[in-house]
Amino acid sequence: MKVGVFDSGLGGLTVVRSILDLLKGVEIFYIADTKHAPYGEKSKDEILSYSLDITDYFIRVHHIDALVIACNTATSAAIETIRKQYPNLIVVGTEPGIKPAIEKTRSGKVGVLATPATLSGEKYQQLVDKHAKEKSVMLYEQACPGLVSQIEQGKVEHPTTEKMLETWLHPMRQAQVDTIVLGCTHYPLVSHVIEKIMSCDLSLIHTGDAIAKRLLLLAEQRGHQNSGELGLALYTTGQIDERIVETILGEPVPFTHINSFSAVHKH
Ligand code: DGL
Secondary structure (H helix, E strand, C coil): CEEEEEECCCCCHHHHHHHHHHCCCCEEEEEECCCCCCHHHCCHHHHHHHHHHHHHHHHHHHCCCEEEECCHHHHHHHHHHHHHHCCCCEEECCCCCHHHHHHHCCCCEEEEEECHHHHHCHHHHHHHHHHCCCCCCEEEEEECCCHHHHHHCCCCCCHHHHHHHHHHHHHHHHCCCCEEEEECCCHHHHHHHHHHHHCCCCEEECCHHHHHHHHHHHHHHCCCCCCCCCEEEEEECCCCCHHHHHHHHCCCCCEEECCCCCCCCCC
16 A cells, blocks of 8 residues: 655644554655645645645656645645545545543643644634533633744744744643643654653543544555555755654664656646
């Protein structure tokens, strides 16, 4: 089975890590669209256009059977259109883990960190309406503009990044939030900084493993036998920091540069 996975950058590799741990006999193609990162500070139309170009490229060039949108922001902006345009493609998206967080919290206070585009999107509101409304849980939502760029530049234990997180987490610490949803696939890379700032018994919710499980289930329904070798090819449209790749995947894996998806016909 051939699986295309994409994100605006390296954050989606946290989802690839979970896929590699669960699936076998799959060839994974990953695109880090760093030329257009951060997606979370772009308009819905721009994010939709990048997502459609990448999906089209995966189908045309790599003949993928499944697409994993390893990005909350792109899922919010594009998954419905992609599903409509490619009805035979398995499509798995990424959503902030509101449901598991509500199940986990003991204090009834849950923090949500995500990009501005994810938090202002309709899909996020639907998710909250579906899961958080009937339970008496307080959500502390915080958009984190600039955080993806800091992470992409490898500035994780950096005074600016720590200062940003301290400011955003302050109200959550005051409110004694005990569970925080990492609503962006880049944010697991700053988990330890968040834990240090919160300095309490904290659960961080990241949905990589749930995405891998969902992919396996849908693949098996189409006859995928979960055995055999794994393949991984990484592509980027811009700059990447190779040290982050090694941190996430545990070994250095080279990236191939793609200049453009120019053969892509526009939608
Ligand atoms: N990893 C993307 C997400 O999950 C980051 C989006 C961005 O580039 O801002 O939302």
